[in-house]
Amino acid sequence: MGKVVLDISSSLDGFVAGPRPSLEEPLGEGGEQLHEWTVRLASWRERHGESGGVLDADDEVVAEGVASAGAVLMGRRMFSGGDGPWEEDPNADGWWGEEPPFRVPVFVLTHHPRDPLVKLGTTFTFVDEGVESAVEQARAAAGEKNVAVGGGASVAQQVLSAGLLDELEIHLVPVLLGGGTRLLDNLAPQVQLERVRVVDSPGVTHLRYRVVA
């Protein structure tokens, strides 16, 4: 049985998205800075249909996460890329294009029931029965592999609060956003963590914790 894992980029002041998200800046003002470290990596480029890129400690962390994931769980906002298209058309395709980078079954936690959306290599299944059901379905689809909780912060918090997360990996980026969405709000003291490993690169520090309670 695989694990339910969350890996997420965070600013040093604890924000996983900047303030005032918009269609232009779905990760909020300054939020792009949290993900700049991934874009140059070989594993990121390969996943997005491009060649080249850097092979370093950061790349190993990302490649390992991709290889171990048998299913992805995400929120409705992450599927649709902000509040835009989905609000206007609940059957919009989201913003992941014709060949989404996941290539494993994706489960989208939503309040709007909807038929599965089949794209090249990736099927999106929409779950409107709550986070426990979404995790259960994703676990079944992942088999021996992990369920990767893709975000955003709301889904991650729901999974953590419900005691459904096995491991949390924070990619700590040395920027300050000064505002936005915090991952680790309103969780203590029920969540207990134990450090599993630290991977260190010049740009980012990857901190992995096991959720022990």
Added chain:
Amino acid sequence: MGKVVLDISSSLDGFVAGPRPSLEEPLGEGGEQLHEWTVRLASWRERHGESGGVLDADDEVVAEGVASAGAVLMGRRMFSGGDGPWEEDPNADGWWGEEPPFRVPVFVLTHHPRDPLVKLGTTFTFVDEGVESAVEQARAAAGEKNVAVGGGASVAQQVLSAGLLDELEIHLVPVLLGGGTRLLDNLAPQVQLERVRVVDSPGVTHLRYRVVA
């Protein structure tokens, strides 16, 4: 010329003190958890007049900080150990006893002018002319060594905001406090950081950053 450095323990959710500090819990509710990792260390025990203790990566980090410090800067609350004695008697001795563990000149940032307080091995000088003057005096006293900003969060924030800090080391403790005082609030985007090193121990991750702007 030495550097102005701050090393401070933080919860994973970014708090350097818990909520509702009191005389019984000067670090706030649950705040003690942030410092449990230090108490078992040889360098901590030696500094507090006790023998024994653990010699590990954590201990090396603490010992290095102690050895490199030529002066300490702290706030009034850290000097007095909360709001208690000082509020009743502005000439109270603070809570560091007859033989404080610092053994270098200590500068206390305060609004209340007061004569220096001389204890065995440590002289406390009270500075009521603002943070720049306090840092300047501490620098002069430290000579070639570093000025260690001791806390609490308010002094640390003042030093950071005034652009007077050279290095920040966060001892990241895998607990969630859920409330309290955050170090890195109201600072972005003027503070820019660059990671210098990471030291990893089973309990705590020591993250050192250079303040580049």
